[in-house]
Amino acid sequence: MALSGVEIFKLLPKTNCKKCGHPTCLAFAMKLAQRQASLDLCPDVSEEAKKVLGEASAPPIRPVTLGTGDKAVKMGEETVLFRHDKKFVHPCAFAVEVKDSMSDSEINGVVEQVLNSEIDRVGQKLRVDAIFISNASGDAGKFEGVVKAIAAKAPAVPLILSTTNPAAAEAAVKAVADKKPLLYGANESNADAMAGIAKSHKISLGVAATSLDSLTALTEKIKGLGVEDMVMDSGARTAKEMLRDNTYIRRAAVKKGNKSVGYPVISFAQRDDVMLETLIASLGITKYSSIVVLSSVERWKNLALFTLRQNIYTDPQVPLQVEQKIYKIGEPSADAPLMITSNFSLTYFIVSGEIEGSKVPVRLAVMDTEGLSVLTGWAAGKFTASKIAQFIKDSGIENEISHRELIIPGYVSILSGAIEDKLAGWKVTVGPREANGIAVFLKSR
Amino acid sequence: MAFTAPNETYSGKVYQVEAGTEKTFVIGGENVLPFHSFEGNVPNRPVIAYEVQDVPPEDWPDTVKKVYDGVSGNPVTWAKHCQDKLNAKAIALRLIGTHPDRENRSAEEAAATVKEVLAAINVPLIILGSNHIEKDTSVLVAAAEAAKGKNCFIGKALEENYKTIVAACLANNHKLIAMSQLDINLSKQLNILITQMGFDKEKLVTDPMCSALGYGLDYTYSVMERIRLAALTQNDVTMQTPMLGDIGMYAWKVKEASAPESELPIGGSLEPRGIAWETVTAGALMMAGAELLIMRHPESVKALEKFIDELM
Structure with missing residues (x-):
């Protein structure tokens, strides 16, 4: 507290x-x-x-790191229940489940998907963060073999090793201990042995409980055995249980200072219905999961989940920004219109979306206004005639286009004369005030 | 050691609003955050309304347009299809064809469409204008009269045009959807202005303005969450209206919902991507407090209903 x-x-x-x-x-x-x-x-x-x-x-939720190097996943350290109060700290990690009972080619297929999952959205690198390897076969040798094979194929990807059998755990952890995997599967009957493995290999331990009461007992016991880096599963499986337990855990840790549940949470979203699975994962993102385990990582699903995670984990006080440059929308020829707007990501997305929708090829100059919208940027002196003129001159666009006409947002029509004064030979045209007028404006030209 | 459940008790409660006459639906009524039935009362599930337009959906992406091939040429067959074949619990008729930049249909034509659709369905009807400030005042007034006695949700009333729309809902006994632009204070102010005209605050639904996944969803999410917290923790009677998420129109407009895989390789297959965009937008906003959702693709609706089943 x-x-x-x-x-x-x-x-x-x-x-x-x-x-x-x-x-x-x-x-x-x-x-x-x-x-x-x-x-x-x-x-x-x-x-x-x-x-x-x-x-x-000490932070109410203990920091725990999964994996090593650039792709290590940091978890915990959250301090609030609602994102408008303060930025959520560590974006929840996505892990895809691989069962050691799957065929080699199936396993390879999933590992390939993970390795190729990284995308760039608004300047952030987003990817499937980890592989959750489960000992579905029940065979310790098989588990170790699959863990080794995946670690060799995807050496930088953090691993979660899921088994309740300490013998299988020991062999698998030993093979990849330097990668700092998470060992998941400590329960009431194996806690001593599992804690021993985690302690001797200096890795974090995933606790698999069946209720919040048993979870509390387990984390206290394991802490007593000398393992402090834990990740918790309360046993919640339905969406209703997930929402309840994750909410209780976050509140207890943050508001009541309950250290027994002050660890990151792992949630299981696997469903036969892939769209429902996507929704369960969304629940994990919005409601306090630190790791969400998925059964599959199709690109369409990744893009939706990465985007939601980015939306929920952005700082509500700091607007997302896009890079200052002149973006080509469609395939603009030398005489295509040139429009300018601010680099607030939402402004950029909405304006570029409306231009795309109009099917008119356009060059869109996006100016660095430190993430402020057009009108706010203007009021704050970031979207001014001299800065716009400087940006256009420095951009080298004059060598690329055959005209000298700049279309400015309607809200800053007041700038048109001043820009013309500062940009010799240019004509400034005032565009619509709102983005939803862009299509009509472009088509009527 | 036993875990002590840190339950919250709230002083406020969301109003319960009912729509329809034959078959009806009720939204709201909860005294806790969305789906927090472990510490309070959540009497009603969120309701998903299928969106139908007064003109064919030429501007919808193929993924969702093709689902209504053969029925979407006429709002009556389209609405009946949603009710009878897709088991829609409500229909949201968007009079987009009245927009001056579109077909510019007249208020009388819009009213006739409303009458025809109402005659063909027995589930509740939500009537939406084209969001054109001036045109909506005549279109929604005519629509409200045409739907007299049918207990519809009508919107959207904006700060710039609410007076005539509120009066029409009062005169014809409808519920009202009030929309403001992504700002909790504007939303509160509009609710106050509307109730000052004598409109019952318990007949109001708030639309804090939707935005799609990746395109401002974070803003809508937090505004909704803050409105709901104001309703519950501060017992602010001007913020206790149920909230609308006008999902489909925003989700299906973005690039991710319509660009083929060849143009957006990182997005994989187009069809599930479009459906996921609508589904995830709706799912996230539901967690923030939206309890009336207007959607387009049957697969999105199906997935969301299963999600609600798991949450209730």
Whole structure:
């Protein structure tokens, strides 16, 4: 549970020595409460205060990392229930299930899909993050073989090894321990052995419970056995159970400071109906899952889920931006219209969508307004006549097109004269105020 | 150690709004966040209405247009098909053909279409204009009169044109859909303006403006979530209306729902991609509080109904 500034102050030396760089101990305590300062700055703090404050300042949901290197997946550290309060921290990971009972060619097919899943959307790299390998055969040797084969074929992809058999777990984990896989499958009957494996190989452990009560008992037991990096499955399988358990867990951890459930959550979305599976995965994205396990990773499904994850995990205070450049929509010839707008991603998407819909090939100049929309950008001095003129000159577009006409958004019609003054030889035309007028505007030219 | 369930109790509650006369539906009534039946009362499932237009869906992508081949030439056969073959629980008739940039059909023609469709179906009807500020005032007034006594949802009333539309709904005893643009304060303000005209706040549905997956969905999602939290935690009586997600029209307009695989290789097969775009847009907004959803593709509706079954 986070402490208030006054509560923290009571634990400080109250000497106002200024060694921490703050004028008073109270000022320092306030900074600590806002997590804008670190306790290390105080040279005289007592051991007791360190212990209390250390526990209180630990994030309510423990950070856990799956895999290593560039493609490692970070989880946990969430602090809120609603994205409008504060940015959700670590986008939920997608893992596709591979069963060790599948044929080699089936397994290879899925691994290929994962390796080829990366796409770029609004400047972010999005991909299927992990492979969930389950010991469906029940055969320890087979499990180890499949885990080794997948690790060899996809060396950078984080792995989740799913088995409840400690012998199978030990062999498989040993083979890929350096990749820091997640071992999933610790339950009431195998907790000691599984915790031992996780501890000796320094990897995180996935806890498979059957209720929130049994989950609490298991995480406490495993923590007592010396494993602190855990991922939790409460046993929720239906959408209703998932929503309930994920909500309870997030609230208990964030609002009540319940450390027993202060770990990332893994959810299982596999369904026979692929569209329903897509919806269950969507529920995981919106409602607090850190890993969603899928049965398949078709490209259409990936694109929808990647996009939803991006939407939910963007910072509501910082607008998504697109790169400043002149985009070609359709196949514009040298005399195709040139339009300009701001680089707020939503503006770009809507304007480019309307232009595409009109079927009129256009060059769309997207100017860096730091992610502000046209009117806000204008008001903030980011979308001004001189900046627009500079951008057009620097872009080199004059060598590419045969005309000198720039179409500006209707909301900034006031800029037309000033742009013409600054861009010698150019004519400025005022376009529609709203994007939904673009098609009619273009077609009527 | 046993887990102590951190239940929330809220002071507010969402109004329950009913539509239709023969077969009816009811939305709203819950005193918790969407599907949080573990800590409160969720008396009604969200309702999905099939979208039907007064003119053929020439501008819809093939994936969804072809589903209505043979019936979409006429709004009556189209609506009947949705009701009888697709088991629609409600029909949303969009009078898009009245838009001056489209077929520019007159208010009288629109009213005639409303009458014909109402005569052919027994599920509730949602009547939508073309979102043209001036034209909608005459079209929706005529439509409201034509549908008198049928307890329809009529919209959308905007800040710029709500007065005449509110008056028509009052006079003809309909429910009203009020739309504002992605802003919780504008939405609240419009609700207040409408109730100040004597319109019962419990007959109102709010459309905070939809946006498609990848195209502003995050804005709609958070506005809806904030409206619902204001209704429940602050017991704000001006924000306790059920919410509409006008899904199909936004989801099917984006590139991902219509570009063939050759143009968008990262998106894989077009058909399931389009359906998924509509389905995921609806599924996400439902989690934020939308409980009346207007949709187009039967496969999207089917998937969403199964999802609701699992959630209820």
